[in-house]
Amino acid sequence: MNLPPLVQTFVLHFGEMGSRWGINRTVGQIYALLYLSKEPLNAEDIVERLGVSRSNVSMGLKELQAWNLVRLQHKPGDRRDYFATPDDIWQIVRTLVEERKKREIDPTMTLLREVLMQEPASAEERHAQERMREMHDLFELLTGWYADVQRLDTERLVQLLTLGSKVQKVLEMKDRLFVVPGSRKSGRDAPKDK
Amino acid sequence: MNLPPLVQTFVLHFGEMGSRWGINRTVGQIYALLYLSKEPLNAEDIVERLGVSRSNVSMGLKELQAWNLVRLQHKPGDRRDYFATPDDIWQIVRTLVEERKKREIDPTMTLLREVLMQEPASAEERHAQERMREMHDLFELLTGWYADVQRLDTERLVQLLTLGSKVQKVLEMKDRLFVVPGSRKSGRDAPKDK
DNA sequence: CTGAAATTTCAGAATTTCCTGAAATATGTG
DNA sequence: CACATATTTCAGGAAATTCTGAAATTTCAG
Known part of the structure; x- marks a missing residue:
């Protein structure tokens, strides 16, 4: 190395x-290296710096592309592929969460819905x-919360996170000011029944 | 099985x-089984239902205990250990997040702080x-947001999540009502310089 | 204290995952 | 189209992990 x-x-x-x-060591290393690098790197650069085989790098990069975690670039007069991470770290986080949701949460929800349809036998x-x-x-x-929050632009997201649970205070204030007894609580619309 | x-x-x-x-298959299966089970199960029960070896179950349970994910119970006149998950699924989520933070985020933060102290040589x-x-x-x-939110009782946490980004609306309303030009933005206290 | 039951430990077998080098394929230039 | 360069594929070896059975240890009732 x-x-x-x-x-x-x-x-x-x-x-x-x-x-x-659940990500293999080489893939983690490649991503860390790209993340820290000022310039995009080509596969051979990565081989030299990490000291792993060319084919291993090729597979690692393919995996990272499948995760949408790297941008591919080209330099004029050079037909090698150059790889970089997004400059904006928030974009990286968004992609990571999105992809993990797609691979882990969504299939689990599908399975849960299926199993919940069945008639219990005991x-x-x-x-x-x-x-x-x-x-x-x-x-x-x-996932409902996530879908909502995901739509915010980064500035507002940071605002929200910075506030933390102080939001609670604001909500209480709002309630005290505006809620009349017997009125419904405000909130996201209830999910439609299927 | x-x-x-x-x-x-x-x-x-x-x-x-x-x-x-990054959790092994047997450990995942044991937890799923305990989660669905009405009654606490002893190791032998788990062996029968999953069809894995007694020693494998023993190691799996040990791992789950290290993660604080199972409660250990005893029945009168029976000296075997019985295992169960918390009844409250929110408690499970809280423990999971807490433990993952401890094992993954905290060491990473330590490393980042160390590396950031060093003088760059190029x-x-x-x-x-x-x-x-x-x-x-x-x-x-x-982690600051998490520490904040983690302290909320479950009811308020659910409120907050249900609201999703609608919180944003409430904040805007608050700003329109109360912020005078030139005043500081509200938010969590800035972290102290070390 | 003894012995039976319960649990844990652990060496090595089984399995899975990872990595490599060689070969195949793709790409683009002259 | 031919050639050089870049990339991917993939079989099999290396490494890591998971799992088991046997032995050791712990626990507790009598």
């Missing part, structure tokens, strides 16, 4: 972190279904 | 999902440090 010490520390760490996230199954219903509803709440 | 079909579907799915999360390292600073600040924002 042929990197400035400071960069190497970070790259090694993200290689290890990758493992915990008390045991009935209880299991109740538990799955709880999980389904929780995921629905979280 | 000896389970009602409905339960088996779910257990198998979470076994696979486990792999994607333009390349200087740029790398800037990128690490961006990541550091982003994680700080997210």
